[in-house]
Structures are given as C-alpha cells and as structure tokens.
Amino acid sequence: MTKSRAQQKEITRRQIIDAAFRLLSLDRSYSSLSLREVTREAGIAPNSFYRHFEDMEELGLTLVDEGGVALRQLMRKARQRIEDSSSVIRISVETFMEFIHNSPQVFHLLLRERSGTSLAFRKAVSRELQYFIVELADYIQHRQNYPTEDARIQAEAMVILVFNAGAEALDCKPAELKQLTEKAIIQLRYIARGADALSQVKRKVH
Amino acid sequence: MTKSRAQQKEITRRQIIDAAFRLLSLDRSYSSLSLREVTREAGIAPNSFYRHFEDMEELGLTLVDEGGVALRQLMRKARQRIEDSSSVIRISVETFMEFIHNSPQVFHLLLRERSGTSLAFRKAVSRELQYFIVELADYIQHRQNYPTEDARIQAEAMVILVFNAGAEALDCKPAELKQLTEKAIIQLRYIARGADALSQVKRKVH
DNA sequence: ATTTAATGTATACAACTGTACGCTGTAAAG
DNA sequence: CTTTACAGCGTACAGTTGTATACATTAAAT
Secondary structure: OOOOHHHHHHHHHHHHHHHHHHHOEOOEOHHHOOHHHHHHHHOOOHHHHHHOOOOHHHHHHHHHHHHHHHHHHHHHHHHHHHHOOOOHHHHHHHHHHHHHHHOHHHHHHHHHHOOOOOHHHHHHHHHHHHHHHHHHHHHHHHHHOOOHHHHHHHHHHHHHHHHHHHHHHHHOOHHHHHHHHHHHHHHHHHHHHHHHHHHHHHHHHO | OOOOHHHHHHHHHHHHHHHHHHHOEOOEOHHHOOHHHHHHHHOOOHHHHHHOOOOHHHHHHHHHHHHHHHHHHHHHHHHHHHHOOOOHHHHHHHHHHHHHHHOHHHHHHHHHHOOOOOHHHHHHHHHHHHHHHHHHHHHHHHHHOOOHHHHHHHHHHHHHHHHHHHHHHHHOOHHHHHHHHHHHHHHHHHHHHHHHHHHHHHHHHO
C-alpha cells in the first residue's frame, strides 16, 4: 500500500520541524537559522518549505507550540509525583530541571524567543508561561486562600525564578546542576514564606 | 588647529558605537545586525570598521561594557536617593524602570545577549548582573547580618525579578508601566520577608 | 479513463553579506 | 624636509540568502 497524499505531507512536515529543533543549540538560536539551512537538514529542496509553512516565522510559532505541549505534559507528570511527596516546590523545580536537561533545544527556543525580535514569538512564549502561572496561582489560592491577585503575583515570581534557574543550567557544568536546583528551591521558599507573612499582615489590618 | 590623529580615531569609534546602539530596538537585536549595516548607519565605509574592531563580537562586548557602566552610574544615584527615603526596594526598582524607559536599547542588549548565542556575550552580561547581585547581597548582609550565602541567594532572586519586570516593561503600554513596577516591588518584598522568616528559623535550630 | 490539484524539484536571480587588496591623504616620527 | 604609519575609501569577489518560475510526478477527483 502506498502512502496517502496527506500522510506523506505530514511526514515531510515533521521532517522540517524535527530538523529545526535539531539545529537549535547553545550557539544557534532560531532567529539565526535560515530557511535553506532547515531544508538542508530536513533533506528537502528549499522551495518545498513553502508547501508547509509560509514563513520561517510560522515554523517558529509551530515549534514554540510543540515545545509548550511537551513542557506541559511533563509538568502534569510532576503533579502526579507531588501526591506522593511532601514538597511541592522541590518536585516541581526538579521536574523542570530534568526537562531542560532532557530536551535543551525546546528550552533554548522558549528562553530566547521570550525576549526575541518577533512580537508574535514573544506573545506565544508568554502564553506558555501564563499557562504555568495561572495553574500555580490556582494551586496557591486553593491551598492558602489568598486574594487572587496576590496569588498570581506570587506564582509569577516563582515561574520566573525557575525559568531563570533553567537558563543558568544551560551554561553550567553538570556537577553544578544540583546546586543550581537547590538555589531555586530556596528562592521559591522565600517567596512562599514571604507571601504568607505579608498576607497575614493584610488580614489583620482589614 | 586640526584634530590629532588619536582624537579623530576616537570620534569615529564613537560613531560606530553610537550607530550600533541606535540600530537596536524592539525588533532588532544585536545579533541580527550586520557589519555593513552598522557602518552605513555610522556613515563610514564597511572596511573602516576593521580599523576599530576586529569583529562584530568585539564591538558587541564593548556595547555591553558601556551599557553596564551607564546602568551602574544610574544605580549609584539611586543609592543617594535612598538615604532620603524609607523604602530601599521601591527606590531601587523605580530607578531601574526609569533607566529602561530612558535607554531601552541598552536594556535590550543586556536582556537578549544574556541568553544569546555567544558565550562571551553571556559571560559579559552575567558579569554586569553579578555586580548588582554582590552589591545588593552586601547591603542585605550588612543590614540584617544573614549568612553570606543566604544573602547572595536572596539578592540574586531580587535582581532577576527586577530584570524580568524590565523585560515586560519593554512590551507593555506606558499606562501599565506603573502597575508593573508595583508588582515587582511586591515580589521583592515577598523575598525580603520570606528570607527574614526563614533565617530566623535557622538561628533557632542552631 | 481523463482531468485536476498538489507535493516536490531544479534552475535562476537579485540582494546582501564579510572581507581581501590596493590606493590616498595626512598626522606623526625621523 | 623626508619618511613612515595608519585611518579611511573604492573595488572586487565568493558565498549565502529568500523566493519567483517552470516543470515532473502522482494521488485524488471527475
């Protein structure tokens, strides 16, 4: 049986996406990739690219999307692990650091395009981050019943700090990785504790 | 009197540096600039570039350096302002946000090259950040006499969060800027308060 | 069975890049 | 005054880029 047209197209599309991910590394950002480079890596003719994406931008947004999905899947597993453990913070941070270790390309993409030159990219990455922030804020609010706004501000700080620890992890030796994780955990505990203390003050005043 | 040779060279060098800064914007990162583009903006011949810098990388490192100097100068002014005020955190964050507003190009550069493709750039930006972190850690340690390590972790979290607020500020409407500043201030207070609480626990245990 | 439509290719081109080479003018050194 | 050294320019070249156009193949629609 020969492949259907749609199937074959999907295969080629995947080749392009995978090729692009493969090309990302410590010293290669998405914006530094050329269309031809991607098609070369994918093993197709330059013009064939246009049969699947209008732009390098469109491909990039697809990558961000896929990266986001992968990240969310992993963090869902983290939540399962949390149920067996005492420390939410520790499990979450460690899971995230594992993700970065296992698929650094995805994190490279998100990290760099978060402050990149394309507004569409920035928005896309921001959306992925918001996903985590909202979820974490819900968790916090549900657990400690803070005001919504406070929970969100707290969640945001936490996500940013974990993200930052990930960024540092990319450049550091594997030996220092553990230390980096511990640092992030301490930082999140500062925030959790501080938010706790300050929200109690608030309630007394009211 | 005609200009001395060294003087004229310095002038041209400045033209290159200024041109590069001028070209940086929301949708133009340093790594996306070409050598020819910079020389065009500077009003010199492409080859003249080499009389002053070996590389675009060398120019870029110079820009990071200059940006760092400008930033440090401003924060020194902030410290003067602090003496007249009660809130260290508020003054520092507001001063930083003003800096970003006044010279966004410098911040763009630091923000993007912090996670860019050049190791030298990343190290250079990291050095600038360390400068703030160490200084802030000293301040914290002196004021609350924390353990050195704890103060550093706390300072790092603070600097990261302020830097992040700056990143968000670049993309937001001027009206939301105030709100962003307040958010960062709250986040830093969480950290300050949390670190306080946790270090007291530590002392009791010892 | 014939036509249609779409995936993929090869060729081509103009734009842009970094930089090598050689020249000019002139400040500085002798 | 003569010589040297060097900032700056013009030309040139090979390499890369995005993409327009035309064409081949073949699954799907008629």
